[in-house]
Amino acid sequence: MSPTLLLCFLVGYFGVLIAIAFATSKNSSDNSTFFLANKNSKWYLVAFGMIGTALSGVTFISVPGEVGAPAGNQFQYFQFVLGNAVGFIIIATVLLPLYYRMNLTSIYSYIEQRLGYYSYKTAxxxxxxxxTLGSATRLYLVVIVLQRFIFDTYGVPFWVTVLISLGLIWSYTFKGGLKTIIITDTLQTFFLVLSVFLTIYFICDSLSLSIPQAFETIKSSSYSKIFFFEDFLTSKFYFSKQFIGGVFVTIAMTGLDQDLMQKNLSMKTIGEAQKNMFTFTGIFVVLNIFFLSVGALLYIFATKNGIEIPLDHITGKPRTDLLFPEIALNHLTTIPAIVFMLGLTAATFATTDSALTALTTSFCVDFLGMNKKENAEKKDAVKKRHIVHVVFSLLMFFVIIIINSLNSSSVVSLIFLIASYTYGPLLGLYSxxxxxxxxxLHDKLVPLVCIVSPILCYLLATNTEKLLDGYVFSVELILINGFITFMGLLLISKKTDQQTRF
Incomplete structure (x- = not known):
């Protein structure tokens, strides 16, 4: 497909988002609107919009790509998704009631009231x-696709592509914040869901398969195995590792994460927030089945047409993340190519714009105290928020440049590896x-515990052959990290007569 046509599509797409941003932020650019959308969000809009935020371009490209990876991944990712579903239910029934009862703007304010000042700042x-690391990694995936299929044609350097992408996101989030994000994410999730179903239709059409025939083809293919119960010690795909890891990764990356919780806290009541989470969970599980199905169809299509997994420009090794864009943009017609770009762009930018807003909110509230009335009403409060927004945009830029130098073959694996080490201490603190x-607690020692825990976790994971008879960690590593943090906190605590309850 013509790079010029793809570029025109992107310009038009972001034109729509910027127009929505100006419409939603008109006469309402104060910090209350930016942080919590005046606590007036509709639960059904948030539930649908959260799909785009939770899935991201990683799910859109990397999950289908991993279905036929040389390691024999197949549909094993669905084991992790089932754990995610349980994690979402725990969030809705345990964490959300706590956050609403305490009327929080930043969820880390709970840690301050429960454990102390230094624990709060650490969290x-x-x-x-x-x-910042997770969102930059997700955005990196779409940037390499834009670079390879659009901007390389015009000789645009990679760093300029990153800067353009972040500049576009900043342009429609800096003023309206969460109020804008809820509307734009709803629109982008609609595009994402539409693109998934249309992609399945176009690939089936190219393979001369009806939808029922496609279902049978996937079922009888070598890609459809979901549950893995072989080689508990050495297999990363073993069911219990993926399922348990899915539960705790979700609790940490969603329930203890300001980004997705900020949207839940923007609703009037806990009942609406819980309806949002339950609805979101059902849609999330079903959509992941379709993403895995897309992956199987892509590999079936590639085998039939003699298409090999594209090579990474830097390492020269096969990169499964690039199979979907390669087929959609170079081996199907113009309409499927546009549908693919629509879905990829919607998925990735729905995640990054939300994260940028949450990062700005957390820093403004947790480190600048803008949730306090005397600070929120200062004339320069909005100006400071704008500066923070710019700084985090630039920080993401530098992180993406660094990630690009690492040459990870699969972004989805890199994201959950990062999460295992960075979110583990949060799991321990909240537990x-x-x-x-x-x-x-001896509050001043908490930062030290949260630094030592990931280090010990890393040493354990890299020496399992000697220490654990060759056991190979997967995403359940986050639970070990959280447990080490929890035990460290016990060591620096002492019994007290005062009972604290929330």
Missing amino acids: AFIFLVSR FGLFVKSRG
């Missing part, structure tokens, strides 16, 4: 690091706060 800082009521 907020962990989020800033975790979400201690929720379940240990009769012990007081």
